[in-house]
Amino acid sequence: MNQLQRLFQYQGCNVRVVMLNGEPWFVLKDVCEILELGQVAGVKRRLSEDVISNHPLQTAGGLQQMTVINEDGLYDVVLESRKPEAKAFRKWITSEVLPTIRKTGSYFIEQSPMVQEYLSWDEEQRAIAYFKEKREHRIAKEQLAIAAPKAEMFDVIASSKNSQPIGSVAKSFNWGRNKMFKFLRNQKVLMKSNEPYQAYIERGYFVVRQVPVAVGDGTINRTQTLVTAKGIDFIGRLLKNNGLLA
Known part of the structure; x- marks a missing residue:
């Protein structure tokens, strides 16, 4: 450690x-x-x-x-x-x-031989290694994107089991749906579109999924934001910190 x-x-x-x-x-x-x-x-x-x-x-x-x-x-x-x-x-x-x-x-682990070697490099060598790592990370990200649709659908299904729409979360705090949306926008948690900023998705507070909706003879996908159990706790703390929850 x-x-x-x-x-x-x-x-x-x-x-x-x-x-x-x-x-x-x-x-x-x-x-x-x-x-x-x-x-x-x-x-x-x-x-x-x-x-x-x-x-x-x-x-x-x-x-x-x-x-x-x-x-x-x-x-x-x-x-x-x-x-x-x-x-x-x-x-x-x-x-x-x-x-x-x-x-x-x-x-990295402090005792690692790789780290000891890295720390002995000059600034130019470190810079080259840093940008090489960033490039490899970008390539790996692009490769993962190829398999993203199936993986994303699996993640949505798995993470949505215990997640709730924002309207349901608002009701659990005795708030109206629109009032909760406005509060979360003011707190810079949601964007103007009522979708969460990426940072809060990455922290596991929200799940965003595409839901097919019938329109005429076809269907269109609409975005739905769900709040995870961790996100409900986060919203509760926000309300309390702002003096809106006892």
Whole structure:
């Protein structure tokens, strides 16, 4: 298990990152201080169990157990902040911190001989390796796209079993359907078309599928958005954080 600790600076504030199983986890205390969210315990209670963990970190006061959050958890915390700085902080994470971690090889196991070799390269060699990886990733993505229709249909069937239309979710919160759509658009979760932004689909909150509808002598496909169990929990937390749910 990789437990390499990294330290980043955001406008004079520390942002500590620890690598667990090859993935970056952020110290919740640091994020809360930057976004001015108050007590860590209160923020922690509002997060899903799958995005938080406890990890021992070396501090000025010695080894301490710290609450850390993964990338999904980080985005959930950013959504809680009403501070204009939240958007700039998220951009800094996605445009500087994560690319830096990937570029320096920290997504790999620290003891790996391949990583040791990578870290010994100069900047030009690292750049070549980075763009080669991006090209190979693009090629692999194109190859997967060939099989996408069948795979997508399977995923929709599998993931839709416990998913619900947004209207049904709204009713479970004693809200009207249109009111819920408007709220999610205002929260930048849904686009003007009432379809979710890709980031929220990738995080497992929504499933978008094509539903055939009879029109005249033929059929047309219409887009339907379903909310997963994880998405219902996410919407509930959004409502609560905005003072709209007891």
